[in-house]
Amino acid sequence: MGGHHHDSDDHGARDIAVRVEAIESLLAEKGLVDPATIDEIVRYYEEDVGPLNGARVVARAWIDSGYKERLLNNATAAIAELGFGGPAGEHMVVVENTPTVHNVVVCTLCSCYPWPVLGLPPTWYKSPAYRSRIVREPRRVLAELGLPLPDECDVRVWDSSAEVRYLVLPQRPAGTASWREEELAALVTRDSMIGTATPRPPDEPEHRE
Amino acid sequence: MSERTRSPDVLDATGAAAPPRRNGELVFAAPWESRLFGLTMSLHEAGRFEWEEFRQLLMAEIGAWEEQHGVEAEYSYWERWRGALEKLLASRGLCSASELEARISAFAGRPSGHDH
Numbered sequence: 001m002g003g004h005h006h007d008s009d010d011h012g013a014r015d016i017a018v019r020v021e022a023i024e025s026l027l028a029e030k031g032l033v034d035p036a037t038i039d040e041i042v043r044y045y046e047e048d049v050g051p052l053n054g055a056r057v058v059a060r061a062w063i064d065s066g067y068k069e070r071l072l073n074n075a076t077a078a079i080a081e082l083g084f085g086g087p088a089g090e091h092m093v094v095v096e097n098t099p100t101v102h103n104v105v106v107c108t109l110c111s112c113y114p115w116p117v118l119g120l121p122p123t124w125y126k127s128p129a130y131r132s133r134i135v136r137e138p139r140r141v142l143a144e145l146g147l148p149l150p151d152e153c154d155v156r157v158w159d160s161s162a163e164v165r166y167l168v169l170p171q172r173p174a175g176t177a178s179w180r181e182e183e184l185a186a187l188v189t190r191d192s193m194i195g196t197a198t199p200r201p202p203d204e205p206e207h208r209e
Numbered sequence: 210m211s212e213r214t215r216s217p218d219v220l221d222a223t224g225a226a227a228p229p230r231r232n233g234e235l236v237f238a239a240p241w242e243s244r245l246f247g248l249t250m251s252l253h254e255a256g257r258f259e260w261e262e263f264r265q266l267l268m269a270e271i272g273a274w275e276e277q278h279g280v281e282a283e284y285s286y287w288e289r290w291r292g293a294l295e296k297l298l299a300s301r302g303l304c305s306a307s308e309l310e311a312r313i314s315a316f317a318g319r320p321s322g323h324d325h
Contacts, residue, residue: 017241020291022312024248026304032257038247041215041254045246049217051233115217119233190233 053084054117054167055188058199059181061094062172072096075167079117089116089165095158096169097195102153103168104142104195106134107160114165118190125194135159145196168195175202219253219260226267229286242287249294258297266293 027033057079061068071078075092079085092114095103107113108131113121124130134141138155142148149155158166170192176184179202191197220228228246229236237243253260270289278284298304 013239016288016291017239018316019309019313020241020245020248022309022316023294023298023304024244025316026308026312027248027252027298030303032255032303033248033251037251037254038244041250042243042247044215045217045235045250046237046243049234115233120217120220120230120235121233123227 049115050119051117051188051190051193052119052185053082054114054119054190054193055185056082056181057084057094057117057167058169058188058193059185061169062184063181068169071169084116086116089114091162091164092117092167093158093164094167094169095156097171099171100153101156102142102149102195103156103158103166104134104138105158105160105166105168106131108132108135113160114167117167118193122191122194142196145191147197168193170195170199173199173202215250215254219250226264226271228290237287245287245291245294249290252303257303258301263293263297266296269293270296 024033024035024038028035057071060082061071067078067081070081071094075094076085076090078094079089079092097103107125113125115121130141135157138157139149142155160166170188172184173187176187187199187202189197189200192199235243235246237246249263252258253263267290270292271284271286274284274289295304295306295309298309299306
């Protein structure tokens with residue numbers, strides 16, 4: 001992240017904090033913004049939009065076989081059980097990874113993306129290169145993204161649309177038999193639910209992308 | 210509040226003007242960044258401007274910075290966002306540059322250690 005420049009365009013950290021505070025106070029005085037609404041918006045983007053919701057769905061499926069069955073049969077309803085959904089979270093289908101099947105999601109036509117459970121998409125997700133190549137040569141693209149797959153593993157590519165939005169149920173990492181649901185959820189990354197990565201190994205701390 | 214209009218779709222999260230994020234979440238490094246983001250979204254939800262109008266200003270800010278410093282140089286995304294918002298507020302007649310400078314001076318005159 002930048003922000004180390006302090007020329008005429010950039011302000012010191014304290015200067016800019018004051019500047020933003022001044023903007024908010026002026027707009028609030030004019031009745032153009034309500035500080036409580038700003039609080040609510042920030043909370044919404046920090047807590048309601050993000051892969052944590054999808055991670056909770058995956059972790060629940062890992063520890064609760066009844067939930068997993070409901071999730072694979074009717075994902076939208078099973079996801080709603082946990083309180084997640086809304087217009088961009090409808091028409092969900094969950095596809096399960098196994099030792100012999102790896103699933104990966106793309107949207108070749110549009111920008112359909114289930115952000116209530118996945119958060120914001122990665123930059124490459126909508127790139128023409130990913131969208132066309134993942135369909136033609138998924139193995140090669142996955143290897144380039146750091147996920148080489150063994151030959152015996154089938155790769156299935158799912159094309160999301162406005163009618164169906166896919167979520168990958170990754171395999172539970174080995175060595176997590178005694179883990180609690182919240183601990184498991186912390187291993188589930190956005191990319192592992194798109195199918196371009198696997199969950200974090202249990203011994204690897206959370207890292208910045 | 211207005212959930213009907215609230216959607217990350219507006220962020221065009223993979224375009225040139227997309228905000229920094231990590232594992233599908235927005236990344237705010239300081240409280241002022243999330244405040245700035247929240248107040249911009251609040252104005253948009255209230256119908257004060259079209260998102261495309263802001264996006265164009267933001268891309269222009271980023272472009273101008275790159276022209277000055279080179280495309281390889283790292284920039285503070287939220288600083289550019291701040292510049293774009295100030296231009297938008299002025300052009301929309303919501304808050305002029307002189308009003309803003311006056312308020313900043315007033316705040317700057319506060320005793321040090323005053324944070325809020």
